[in-house]
Amino acid sequence: MPNSPPPFNRLSSTCFAFRGYNFENLGRTPELLAHAQYGPIVRRRLIECGEIASRTVGREVNLVRRVESRIEPDLSAYVDAVALIIAAEMAQLDILRELFHVELEKSQCYFGYSLGEIVALCASGSLSIEDAVGIPISLADDTASLADSCQLAVVFCRKQELPLKIVQQCCIETNQEGDELVGVSAVLSPNSVLIIGEGTSLERFRQKLAARIPARVFFKINEHRWPPMHTPLVWRKSINTRAAMFMAKMNSGVTVPQPPVLSMVTGKRSYDEINLRDTIYRWVDQPQLLWAVVYETLRCGAETIVHIGPGPNIIPATYHRLADNVQIQTRGSLGSRTLSTFVNRPWLKSLLPERAALLRAPMIQHIMIEDWLLAQEF
Template identity: 40%
Template sequence: MSALLAFHEIAMSSSWNFEVNKVALAFRGYNVTNLGRTAELLACDAYSQIILEEFKLFSEICSQYTKESVDLTSFVTAGKEPGLERYAESIALVLAVEKAHIRILQQVHEVDTSQASYSCGYSLGELAALSFGGTFPVEEMISVPLAMADDSVKLASDIKMGVLFSRGPMISEADVERLCLQITSEGKGTIGISAILSPNTYLLIGQQQTVQHFREVMHDLLPQRVHLRINNNRWPPLHTPIVRQENIADRSSVLMETLAGGFNPPVPRVLSLVTGKMSYDDHSARNILRKWIDHPQRLWDVVCEILAQGTKTVVHVGPEPNVIPATFSRLSDNVLQQTVVGSLGSLGMRAVSGMARRPWLAALLPEQATLLRAPHVKHVILEDWLIENAPR
């Protein structure tokens, strides 16, 4: 076929049944694991040349900032995660794989990805979405996080992440923010909200013992049925005030002033996790990205907007995508349990108990009826689809 296929026509070669203007692309960000199934994709003859080209390009760009030779291919073939210690290489790896995924979809499977309704991205993924949409060349866009990689790792030396959650009431964002500010004001480290995953789930990132201290005092302000689980991995403290300690937000803003591009709205549109809206136009990208650095990721607002847009399929781009698919999976399960058909008398005690534990969702459903669409949105992990549909 000489012409690129529209998304809805891809059903000719797979079980997907896309409808044009009802597809969203979701790009993933940095995680403690970033290889995914890239080695399997690299082993596919039809894909390997594209992947190797992107690895070569991003290795060369990355080496300009690490001041040493970088070979992204070697990480994949050895099955070795770059990790936080080689954060610059991890950034380059994720963006290289995401760009390769899109190129493979376009050039091998002849899918016109520009026909997607819009795109979005968690954390680093928003930079990928903007680059994919043509606002900035990806080779330019990656220069900013790479330039700040060493300082991001430096700040991560005493970082802890906490998952704040409740299966009962909603958790007030204002109360969480106030508690973070109160703890920070004690002068023993900074803590802040990194992401709002839902009205009952937040990611917190804090220095020293601030996350533990938050857990000790949180019930002074938050409901008793709120819990905090601490993640012992180290994380770069993006999307929190902690980055201001190395002036990362301001220094990044200065770097972005001279990036090529930024004066065309992205095509497809980009739904920003900074604002929770389609905020990018022909000049706003630099200002939004300035806030991207030290403001929390508003994933819940984006989930609600995806559902309000009438999106039927979300295609998850990148190696082993996790945060966005997992958030939708939890929401879908909760909605199904909250709206299960039948009278309470016909339900088991476990189902009734499950409904009772989700008053946050019960309170939202009357006003945000679009949440009921969550179980009906199809999610496609692109690396899985590419492997299953590799030309033989």
């Protein structure tokens, strides 16, 4: 087999990161579909995932037409968005495997944010494409309907950490007041979380948190509507228990992922032959532990992160923000040469506290696979 090109010739220190749902989901997929070499591979996946979605919901889901027309799927087309993300990500891996001879199973690990974890499990052989597309699609319309009454906010503090226990206590107290619910959707870093709430719950949560944290806490309300995945809000439509019933009957989900998948449910390589159903059941309504997964990749010695999907956003942004913070903290006390010495010599690293792995953040190479593919010449 021909050798894989850089950066895919050091797969043992390369992780693949899969993005989830966003308010924009086309990315550069139209360009990949129109590409002479990539187009047939992308079309194949779009047709496959569109057909699975069509059978599941009982109406036509034409992903090829949507991509060719460059029509972004909004919340009213959440089914299309879910199928499109899965198809685009699987197609990008197909291109790497078929045209660039990348032996993906030899990479260090896969991980994904939200829907991206489902794609990672499919790409690693644990889930079939039918289950990876069909089960989320079965619940997509009801999940999207919950977004009408919800707002998403980034909550962060510049002066200190945001203890997750205090954040969750404030959510519990807010949920005890009336019928509206609020919950943590993701832990972005030790000082920032994503919160999704109904009605006035975000404001009431904000007041409770401000009374518990001495430093100023900032709230940035997102202008878009978001399905409240990974929060208790999905209980409104019994999304978690219905997902569990679907998974109980699926044929896949009994194979250890290869490469391993870092789960944002646990922050670790947790999947084995029997626990996929239980882990994904928790994935539905528990926060995404993004920070724990990012730290684990640094601790395990990853050198390259390949970002899979149309227009990756939250995962690369988290790494880049961490890298910037590390550089600011070390500037003046550690020069770049000294910093490189600290992170690249194992004996020296072993003398440092465990969290010294964070010093590696500025050294990580990030590859946006869409951009990389479209920059190649044939």
